[in-house]
Amino acid sequence: xxxxxxxxxxxxxxxxxxxxxxxxxxxxxxxxxxxxxxxxxxxxxxxxxxxxxxxxxxxxxxxxxxxxxxxxxxxxxxxxxxxxxxxxxxxxxxxxxxxxxxxxxxxxxxxxxxx
Amino acid sequence: xxxxxxxxxxxxxxxxxxxxxxxxxxxxxxxxxxxxxxxxxxxxxxxxxxxxxxxxxxxxxxxxxxxxxxxxxxxxxxxxxxxxxxxxxxxxxxxxxxxxxxxxxxxx
Numbered sequence: 001x002x003x004x005x006x007x008x009x010x011x012x013x014x015x016x017x018x019x020x021x022x023x024x025x026x027x028x029x030x031x032x033x034x035x036x037x038x039x040x041x042x043x044x045x046x047x048x049x050x051x052x053x054x055x056x057x058x059x060x061x062x063x064x065x066x067x068x069x070x071x072x073x074x075x076x077x078x079x080x081x082x083x084x085x086x087x088x089x090x091x092x093x094x095x096x097x098x099x100x101x102x103x104x105x106x107x108x109x110x111x112x113x114x115x
Numbered sequence: 116x117x118x119x120x121x122x123x124x125x126x127x128x129x130x131x132x133x134x135x136x137x138x139x140x141x142x143x144x145x146x147x148x149x150x151x152x153x154x155x156x157x158x159x160x161x162x163x164x165x166x167x168x169x170x171x172x173x174x175x176x177x178x179x180x181x182x183x184x185x186x187x188x189x190x191x192x193x194x195x196x197x198x199x200x201x202x203x204x205x206x207x208x209x210x211x212x213x214x215x216x217x218x219x220x221x222x223x
Binding site (some may be wrong): 004006041042043045048090092094097098103104105106107108109111 | 148156203207210213214215
């Protein structure tokens with residue numbers, strides 16, 4: 001366990017389903033991130049939250065909807081996904097949004113398969 | 116945009132040293148990181164180096180930084196089969212920027 005917990009670990013969903021990914025950290029970190037990791041592609045930063053406010057949305061389709069109700073929890077709500085959205089979704093947190101001395105702590109990821 | 120580049124694959128024999136190389140373009144990067152990702156897992160921070168250092172050693176890991184050439188390397192001494200994983204180089208001034216990852220395969 002790294003201190004960042006993601007659930008579920010695996011998710012299979014149909015294109016018409018609605019599901020949510022959950023990320024939780026109790027490290028006292030103020031910044032949280034969603035990344036998408038697809039086969040043979042670099043890590044793609046999707047969303048960044050700092051002190052529960054979204055500070056970055058990297059041109060992510062609206063079928064992905066993030067939510068950060070408090071500094072310890074981050075959700076990614078999914079609806080009407082496409083097969084190309086199948087990937088490993090990684091959550092990370094860091095002490096602060098800025099400040100290069102702080103690395104990111106990653107969760108183990110949710111392996112999403114869209115059928 | 117600024118890039119972090121790594122070769123995609125490296126294969127070594129068990130017991131040999133592995134050297135994974137990385138180049139970056141942002142000269143303002145303050146910290147540089149190496150992360151390890153094992154199959155089915157997230158990224159695990161292995162080590163980091165501050166930009167005013169040129170070397171850092173931590174047990175079997177040695178990080179070398181050539182700031183002039185913007186070149187970072189990770190050397191793993193006495194590589195074991197358990198070291199097989201994907202290794203990501205990353206730089207951070209504010210946002211963290213990752214390379215595409217180098218898949219290290221260790222053959223018995």
